Amino acid sequence: MSVRFGAAPAPAARAFVIGLLVGSLLAPAQARNPQPRRAAPPAELRDGQAEKRLLAIYQLIAEARHREALAQAEALARDYPHFQLAQLAVGDLLMARTRPIRRLGDVPQPDSAHSLQVAATLDELRNESRQRVDAQRARPPAQSIPAQFLELSPRSRHAIAVDASRSRLYLFENADGKGLQLVADYYASVGKLGIEKSTEGDQRTPLGVYFITSRLAASTLKDFYGAGALPINYPNPLDQRRGKTGGGIWLHGSPPGQYARAPLATDGCLVLANPDLERILRTVEPRSTPVVIARQLQWVAPHSVSAERKSFDAVLNAWRSAKSQGDMQRLLGFYASDFQGQRQKPLDEWAKVLQAEAQALQGRELQLKDKSYLRWTDSADTMVVTFGEVAKGARTGPVKRQYWSRRGQQWQIFFEGVIG
Incomplete structure (x- = not known):
């Protein structure tokens, strides 16, 4: 053009x-x-x-x-x-x-x-x-993916990535056996004062790895939100660790009388034209759909992240092995000293939870199903990990999410919780 x-x-x-x-x-x-x-x-x-x-x-x-x-x-x-x-x-x-x-x-x-x-x-x-x-x-290279998507579980049937520098939202389908496939992309507006949200009311859009938490129908909202809304989990555990405040960050539609908004126009949300948002509302699944919001997306060939994925897979497998064996000393070595678990539990309290879970295994091997690895790198290196935790022989188990931080050559968990 x-x-x-x-x-x-x-x-x-x-x-x-x-x-x-x-x-x-x-x-x-x-x-x-x-x-x-x-x-x-x-x-x-x-x-x-x-x-x-x-x-x-x-x-x-x-x-x-x-x-x-x-x-x-x-x-x-x-x-x-x-x-x-x-x-x-x-x-x-x-x-x-x-x-x-x-x-x-x-x-x-x-x-x-x-x-x-x-x-x-x-x-x-x-x-x-x-x-x-x-x-x-500047279209993404064919068959490329954002570098943050190291591995996506089949349970996550879709994924979203936002390039704030281009006012662009990219929608992916996680097709069976084919990996992530870009299926659509749309113009999107961000905060009036740009990105890197840190405090409530700062009119900035957050950067990081998030997940859609729910789907809000247009009939339940003011007309200002257009065709509907998809809230995300800002502030996530990394945001909270950094002292960030605020909330109510949504993907939502445009108000009456306005097809689209200016590139910098929102109070921190991501806003799309209503026909575009309607496609997303019909497509994505709450809780399992990741939303990566980046200053600028780095597009890579899927095979180029395989080494990172395998390297971290070895770390997570070592954690799994320690928990399977009930080796609490080795297991706790994977947790940061300033760990903060679900419901704000510090490490000494979380250790009791881990001890009880290890004992409940009764010697059975722990299996990790449907793993997802999403890597976020800024001033720190963070891995957001989701998996189903199932004891060998059992049919079901909890779905857990962990946040790992790379410190030198070692990965350590600074948050862990059950999400399903």
């Missing part, structure tokens, strides 16, 4: 500009006011289609096929009347018929508070357009 931003030397490029449609620009300011719930979008308006059509219009403009571009832009604006970039594409193409356009949203300099508000909205729309186009120019 060869869409240009900024000053354009050629007539075809000059036509690609944001026209000034003041009414549609300022309508979203009313989105938080109570309104009747709008009707569901027509069935044919599926996830990702609006953006795909917008990018096709941009391509037509770059090829100087302006009449086709205008016809498609008008159709897109009719189908998605609140999609501001579609409305503005129409304005661009009409305005370019009358005079050369120097840049996106080439309008007179603001001379009033109203004009300043319009100018600020235009800047947001330029950023949104740029993020959408750049994400298509």
